[in-house]
Amino acid sequence: MPAWIDTPAALLAHFEVKPARIGLDTEFIRERTYWPQLALVQIAIERAGEDEPTILLVDPLRPGIAAALAPILADTAILKVVHSPSEDLVAFKHACGLVPKPLFDTQQAAALAGIGSGLGYQKLVEQLTGVTLAKGETRSDWMRRPLSPSQLEYAADDVRHLFAMHDALTGLLEQLGRRQWLDEDAARTVINAENEGPERWPHLSMRSAQFLDLPAQRRLVRLLRWRDAYARDSDKPRSWILDNELAVALARQAPADREALQRQLDAHPKAPRKLSEPLWNALSTPLADEDQTPDAGIAETRDKQRLRQLQDAVAGRSAALGLPDGVLASRRWLEALLDHGEWPDALSGWRREALEPALGPLLAAPGR
Numbered sequence: 001m002p003a004w005i006d007t008p009a010a011l012l013a014h015f016e017v018k019p020a021r022i023g024l025d026t027e028f029i030r031e032r033t034y035w036p037q038l039a040l041v042q043i044a045i046e047r048a049g050e051d052e053p054t055i056l057l058v059d060p061l062r063p064g065i066a067a068a069l070a071p072i073l074a075d076t077a078i079l080k081v082v083h084s085p086s087e088d089l090v091a092f093k094h095a096c097g098l099v100p101k102p103l104f105d106t107q108q109a110a111a112l113a114g115i116g117s118g119l120g121y122q123k124l125v126e127q128l129t130g131v132t133l134a135k136g137e138t139r140s141d142w143m144r145r146p147l148s149p150s151q152l153e154y155a156a157d158d159v160r161h162l163f164a165m166h167d168a169l170t171g172l173l174e175q176l177g178r179r180q181w182l183d184e185d186a187a188r189t190v191i192n193a194e195n196e197g198p199e200r201w202p203h204l205s206m207r208s209a210q211f212l213d214l215p216a217q218r219r220l221v222r223l224l225r226w227r228d229a230y231a232r233d234s235d236k237p238r239s240w241i242l243d244n245e246l247a248v249a250l251a252r253q254a255p256a257d258r259e260a261l262q263r264q265l266d267a268h269p270k271a272p273r274k275l276s277e278p279l280w281n282a283l284s285t286p287l288a289d290e291d292q293t294p295d296a297g298i299a300e301t302r303d304k305q306r307l308r309q310l311q312d313a314v315a316g317r318s319a320a321l322g323l324p325d326g327v328l329a330s331r332r333w334l335e336a337l338l339d340h341g342e343w344p345d346a347l348s349g350w351r352r353e354a355l356e357p358a359l360g361p362l363l364a365a366p367g368r
Contacts, residue, residue, distance in 0.1 A: 002055040002156040008068035011058060015072060019045050021079040022072075023053065023162030024100060026088045027142040027155060034231045034238070036091040039142035041069065044081075044159040053163060055156045061145070066095045073100040081162040083107050083121045089193035099193045103186040106162065109169040112178050112185070117324035125161045128168045133157050184349045198228040201294055208248045209296035217297075218290045219283060220251035226282035230275075242279070243270050250283060298339055306362070310334045313358040321354065329355060337363070 005011050023044030028036040038060040044053040060066055072078065073096060080100045082088065084107040089099050110124055111117045122133045140151050147155070173179045202224040203209040203217055212220060227242045234241075246268050255261040258280050265271035265279075272279065314329045321328070329347060336344045341363070343352055 002057045002152060004059070004152075005056050006059040006062045006065070008064040011056070011065065011068045011072075014043075014045060014054065014056060018075070019078060021046065021081055021104075021163070021166070023159035023166075024080045024082050024085075024088075025155075025158040025162075026091055027140075028087065028091045029143060030087075030237075032237065033235050035094040035235055036087050037143075038066075038091050038095045040147070040155055041065075042155050042159045044162055046163065053160065055159060057147075057152060057155055059145075060095060061143070070096040070098055074098050076102060079104055081106065081166045083124070083158075083162065083165075084118075086189070086193070089189070090196060093193060093196065099190055101190045102183075103189060104166055104170075104182070105186055105189065106165045106169060108185050108189075109166075109173060109182050111324055111327045112181050113169055113172040113176065114322040114324065115172075117327050121158065124165060128165050129161055131161060181350045188345070188349075198225060198232070202228065204294065204296050206244060206248070206296070208244070212248070212252055212296070214293065214295055216251045216254075217295065218287070218293050219254055220247060221290060221293055222282050222285065222287055223247045223251060223279075225287070226278070230278070241275070242272055246271055250279075254283060294339075303338070307331075307334060307338055309362050310338065310359055313362060314355065317354055317358050 003010075003014075005014075023042075025042045026038055027040040027042075028038050030036045041058040041060055043056040043058060045056065047054055058065060058069065060069070069092075073080070073092060079102055081104045082100075083105065085100075085103065085105060093099050106121075106124060107119060110119050115124075115127065119127070122135065126132050134154060134157070140154070142151070170179070173182055199205070201221065203220045206220075209217055209220055223242065224247060227238055227247070230236075231238045231241050249268075250261075250264065255264055258276065261280050261283070262273075262276050265273050265276055311331065311334060314334065315325070318325060318328045328351060333344055333346045337347065337359070347355065
């Protein structure tokens with residue numbers, strides 16, 4: 001039976017004897033906010049002589065809980081076993097002021113062990129343990145109190161099997177000599193979460209930006225950076241501040257003055273009419289670094305044959321290593337390598353060691 005924890009003292013009592021590892025998961029909501037809002041924290045703890053872990057369902061809505069969680073999450077002597085924790089890490093950083101570490105991500109581990117890429121928790125539990133989990137509360141309201149018995153059971157299941165998966169995956173990775181690979185990836189996950197911030201060039205992820213000339217792309221970057229900063233400060237979804245369609249329209253043909261901007265906003269059903277003044281300031285104020293804006297249209301002129309050669313080489317190395325597609329190098333990482341001629345951070349460490357013998361000659365070949 002999971003224990004409901006709603007006071008700092010009750011939480012800390014379970015850590016009087018420090019465990020070597022904990023299973024960790026969260027439930028959060030993000031429909032109306034920029035930041036994921038912690039609604040529940042699930043923790044599994046090993047107890048000597050007990051076959052089943054002790055499971056804590058921690059209520060982060062109660063006073064003092066976030067502060068009590070912080071030192072546990074920050075304790076590097078406690079391994080945090082998680083599954084695909086990217087948004088959980090953002091939620092912890094926002095609520096507790098830090099990112100849990102060190103991590104063992106069972107989804108990452110399964111990919112590096114050659115089991116599959118991007119496997120969901122339920123599917124991986126079934127594959128490694130033979131246990132079939134219920135799916136009934138995936139769209140539940142986790143902010144309500146009290147939680148229903150089915151919610152409590154579903155939440156407990158999210159950490160109940162993490163230790164069994166950790167043991168199985170650790171054995172596979174050690175047999176393959178890939179535990180260091182996972183440690184590198186986990187450390188990079190933590191660093192990325194700790195340094196999480198607005199994208200410098202947010203237009204690059206928008207396909208419509210490819211069809212704008214460079215001055216319009218610069219205006220788009222101004223708008224998207226402003227939007228992100230405003231969304232963060234007000235804790236509202238980006239699309240509530242300024243949707244992509246309107247941002248591109250304003251960047252493509254900038255209004256001549258404030259009045260023209262207001263008319264354009266009035267004509268758009270989802271326009272932020274009350275934000276016309278800061279929107280005008282963002283649109284009309286050049287950024288200090290906008291002369292460095294990368295051209296999103298480079299995708300139209302990129303050497304497709306060369307990219308295909310890199311992809312084929314990666315596919316060959318992946319097959320030789322028994323890795324699922326996309327684990328060794330994504331298309332986006334290869335595009336960055338091809339466009340800039342430098343190995344991106346995502347392809348550093350063990351990935352570069354695995355890929356450079358195959359990709360190096362292609363990158364050095366004439367015609368680059």
